[in-house]
Amino acid sequence: MAGDSIKAGAAAEPHIIVRNLTMAYGSFVVMRDLNFTVRKGDIFIIMGGSGCGKSTLLRHLIGLNEPARGEILYGDFNFTGADPVQRELLLRRFGILYQGGALWSSMTLAENVGLPLGEFTDLTPAQIREIAALKLAFVGLKGFEDYYPSQISGGMQKRAGLARAIALDPEVLFFDEPSAGLDPISSRLLDDLILEMRNSLGATIVVVTHELASIFTIGNNSIFLDADSRTMTASGDPKELLAHCTNPTVHRFLTRGAQEKELGKDGQAS
Amino acid sequence: MTDANPNTQRELLSLERGADSTLTIRLLGKWHLNRALPAAGLVNSELSATPAPRRVAFDASQLGGWDSGLVSFLEGVSELCRTRGIAADRSGLPAGVQRLLALAEAVPEKQGARSGEVRAPFFARVGNATIDYVRAAGEVMAFVGDLSRATVGLVTGRARFRRIDLLENIQNCGANAVGIVTLISFLVGVILAFMGAVQLQQFGAAIYVADLVGIGMLREMGAMMTAIIMSGRTGAAFAAQLGTMKVTQETDALTTMGISPLEFLVLPRVIALVLMMPLLCLYSDFMGILGGAFVGVAMLGLSFTSYMRETIHAISLSNLFIGLVKATVYGGLIAMAGCLRGFQCGNSSSAVGDAATRAVVSSIVLVVIACGVFAFLTNVLGI
Numbered sequence: 001m002a003g004d005s006i007k008a009g010a011a012a013e014p015h016i017i018v019r020n021l022t023m024a025y026g027s028f029v030v031m032r033d034l035n036f037t038v039r040k041g042d043i044f045i046i047m048g049g050s051g052c053g054k055s056t057l058l059r060h061l062i063g064l065n066e067p068a069r070g071e072i073l074y075g076d077f078n079f080t081g082a083d084p085v086q087r088e089l090l091l092r093r094f095g096i097l098y099q100g101g102a103l104w105s106s107m108t109l110a111e112n113v114g115l116p117l118g119e120f121t122d123l124t125p126a127q128i129r130e131i132a133a134l135k136l137a138f139v140g141l142k143g144f145e146d147y148y149p150s151q152i153s154g155g156m157q158k159r160a161g162l163a164r165a166i167a168l169d170p171e172v173l174f175f176d177e178p179s180a181g182l183d184p185i186s187s188r189l190l191d192d193l194i195l196e197m198r199n200s201l202g203a204t205i206v207v208v209t210h211e212l213a214s215i216f217t218i219g220n221n222s223i224f225l226d227a228d229s230r231t232m233t234a235s236g237d238p239k240e241l242l243a244h245c246t247n248p249t250v251h252r253f254l255t256r257g258a259q260e261k262e263l264g265k266d267g268q269a270s
Numbered sequence: 271m272t273d274a275n276p277n278t279q280r281e282l283l284s285l286e287r288g289a290d291s292t293l294t295i296r297l298l299g300k301w302h303l304n305r306a307l308p309a310a311g312l313v314n315s316e317l318s319a320t321p322a323p324r325r326v327a328f329d330a331s332q333l334g335g336w337d338s339g340l341v342s343f344l345e346g347v348s349e350l351c352r353t354r355g356i357a358a359d360r361s362g363l364p365a366g367v368q369r370l371l372a373l374a375e376a377v378p379e380k381q382g383a384r385s386g387e388v389r390a391p392f393f394a395r396v397g398n399a400t401i402d403y404v405r406a407a408g409e410v411m412a413f414v415g416d417l418s419r420a421t422v423g424l425v426t427g428r429a430r431f432r433r434i435d436l437l438e439n440i441q442n443c444g445a446n447a448v449g450i451v452t453l454i455s456f457l458v459g460v461i462l463a464f465m466g467a468v469q470l471q472q473f474g475a476a477i478y479v480a481d482l483v484g485i486g487m488l489r490e491m492g493a494m495m496t497a498i499i500m501s502g503r504t505g506a507a508f509a510a511q512l513g514t515m516k517v518t519q520e521t522d523a524l525t526t527m528g529i530s531p532l533e534f535l536v537l538p539r540v541i542a543l544v545l546m547m548p549l550l551c552l553y554s555d556f557m558g559i560l561g562g563a564f565v566g567v568a569m570l571g572l573s574f575t576s577y578m579r580e581t582i583h584a585i586s587l588s589n590l591f592i593g594l595v596k597a598t599v600y601g602g603l604i605a606m607a608g609c610l611r612g613f614q615c616g617n618s619s620s621a622v623g624d625a626a627t628r629a630v631v632s633s634i635v636l637v638v639i640a641c642g643v644f645a646f647l648t649n650v651l652g653i
Contacts, residue, residue, distance in 0.1 A: 098522065098523060100518055100519065104523070
């Protein structure tokens with residue numbers, strides 16, 4: 001089921017191109033000189049230690065933060081500094097799953113999924129509800145249409161968030177820490193869903209995660225952000241990185257620090 | 271069970287200077303966090319004595335029990351030894367303690383991780399505060415500008431929000447506020463009547479309490495009291511709602527979907543409050559007059575009919591309209607302050623609380639300033 005052999009239609013066509021990107025909050029530089037390309041149909045992993053700027057990079061890719069330097073291109077379209085109207089049109093072709101699901105708490109699941117449909121299509125309310133129910137069924141939430149986000153569990157909220165993200169059949173799907181806070185089985189189910197989305201919708205997928213199991217199961221391309229040097233120190237297929245990467249930080253990350261000596265764990269006193 | 275007796279502290283520890291300039295720290299009894307434990311400083315005087323010891327050793331043979339209190343003490347002693355270049359021999363410590371100390375020292379302190387507690391000089395602080403104010407003013411301007419544009423969009427039918435949100439907000443800040451408005455306005459009417467009655471009774475002009483309460487409620491107090499209730503009730507709620515939505519990334523989810531949070535979240539709230547404030551104010555005026563009448567009938571011996579007749583005689587439509595216009599303006603100010611503070615909210619649950627507090631403070635300040643402006647304008651215009 002590992003999806004490295006399956007590539008959607010136009011394999012090597014670049015979809016997202018990041019050039020010399022520097023991200024900063026005020027004068028504090030988070031990451032500098034990021035250069036990478038995400039091809040169409042890739043499942044692209046942004047990995048790195050906690051707090052190194054993975055989510056910040058994601059926020060830049062979807063236009064919530066502006067780059068301090070450099071640019072982001074979607075195909076031929078220069079996203080950085082583009083006209084707001086053009087940008088909004090592009091944003092509609094994205095689906096984004098936020099860390100906590102970010103469902104609108106005053107709306108039911110069906111309304112959450114249906115909102116983008118109602119805003120950007122000419123469907124009738126009945127059709128919208130039908131499609132919303134279908135998208136919820138995709139993520140295993142059939143019958144939960146009229147629940148409010150507060151009435152379902154965290155894992156279900158994430159899946160409902162995914163249903164909302166795929167409401168408009170997006171070309172690019174972004175996932176921010178999809179498995180954070182989920183048990184191993186739920187997180188595995190979510191991985192399967194991500195693979196399914198790529199294979200069936202042909203979407204390009206960008207995932208921010210530090211979950212090793214997910215990285216190797218779903219990723220076929222990746223970059224590693226290093227907190228100390230404040231830039232990317234590796235890129236490529238995570239499985240190949242594991243086999244060949246010589247950078248000690250990357251290797252330690254991908255092997256859960258296996259080469260580091262074990263510290264004593266029995267420090268409990270009586 | 272806390273025991274701050276210094277004798278106990280000394281009982282836990284004895285220092286012994288050996289012949290070969292070795293300082294032996296003997297640990298005695300039970301070292302537990304819930305007792306008063308000695309600080310590493312106790313050893314300091316012995317370490318800095320001349321001639322300085324060249325080696326520190328530990329003797330834990332009489333140690334009764336320990337937890338991280340002991341480890342913290344030993345870490346402090348090790349730190350002192352390091353700065354003085356004294357060797358610390360830990361072999362006399364229990365194995366668990368040695369491992370915990372190794373764990374604490376495994377990762378060296380990150381350079382710059384300790385935030386510098388340097389207090390900026392006075393002028394730098396004044397300068398920074400000024401820059402912050404200017405930036406905040408810019409944010410307010412941008413918010414008001416965006417909101418104006420969204421309102422124009424609303425008029426031309428391009429603004430996007432759900433009708434159900436508007437209705438829910440109308441219910442929340444209209445119908446649901448009636449109870450508290452009733453109570454406060456009635457009491458304010460009573461208070462006004464009392465204040466007037468004390469003075470007016472001296473002249474035998476108690477009936478003019480009706481004039482005082484009627485005009486006072488209509489022109490000033492109705493709008494003002496409603497505004498203060500709504501600042502605390504609705505302004506704070508708006509800030510908390512939008513702040514929470516920001517923390518949970520719900521506003522981000524709207525933005526990246528190409529839906530403006532300003533249209534979708536702020537417009538229905540502002541519209542609801544602007545629509546409901548004059549209605550609540552009208553109701554508050556009425557309740558205030560009833561409160562005055564209650565005092566008039568119960569305390570001043572006036573009949574209800576004569577009180578009402580005097581009220582009708584005293585008040586004019588212009589009084590009523592001035593109050594209603596004020597209430598509408600106050601409503602806009604409160605809703606905008608609440609929503610702006612919500613959007614400025616930081617990324618934590620305590621920031622949501624701060625946002626709610628700031629919303630209430632801002633809206634009450636704005637309402638009072640607006641009240642002053644109205645007083646000046648009505649005076650200049652002679653109405």
